[in-house]
Amino acid sequence: MSWLYLALAVVFxxxxxxxxxxxxxxxxxxxxxxxxxxxxxxxxxxxxxxLTFDVGVGYALWTSLAEVGIVIVGVLFLSQKLTWRAMLGIAVILTGVIGLNLS
Incomplete structure (x- = not known):
């Protein structure tokens, strides 16, 4: 259930x-x-x-996934450009989130 709460927090x-x-x-x-x-x-x-996640992990997941989501929404619906630098940044963020979640 905590993953659902986190997903809803990211969406909002x-x-x-x-x-x-x-x-x-x-x-x-x-x-x-x-x-x-x-x-x-x-x-x-x-x-x-x-209530389930450690605060450091939960907050890092929330902010990172929301940041990536905002970039995706901006590209798809707000006519924003996705440069190779932005894609590299997203890859670094996602790598960090996966690594943090595995720790």
Missing amino acids: EIVVGVSADKADGFKHLWWTAAALVSGAIATLFLSLAL
């Missing part, structure tokens, strides 16, 4: 990233509200996941 954290971008510095009320609400929900699910 991706929503935070996209909403914060669309809020444009708090200029758009609904996007700002979406960022704040989804941030609270993401934190709730992270807290539930941390």
Whole structure:
């Protein structure tokens, strides 16, 4: 169940990233509200996941997977470019997450 909580926390954290971008510095009320609400929900699910995961591992998984997810959403839906440097960074992040999870 903790993996489901972590997955939901990651999904809502991706929503935070996209909403914060669309809020444009708090200029758009609904996007700002979406960022704040989804941030609270993401934190709730992270807290539930941390009942099982060590805090260092759980938080690292949450932030890293959300970061990769935001990059993917940006490329697929927000017309952002994926450079070889970004792909290298994603590979390094995923390698670190796998290594941390195996430790």
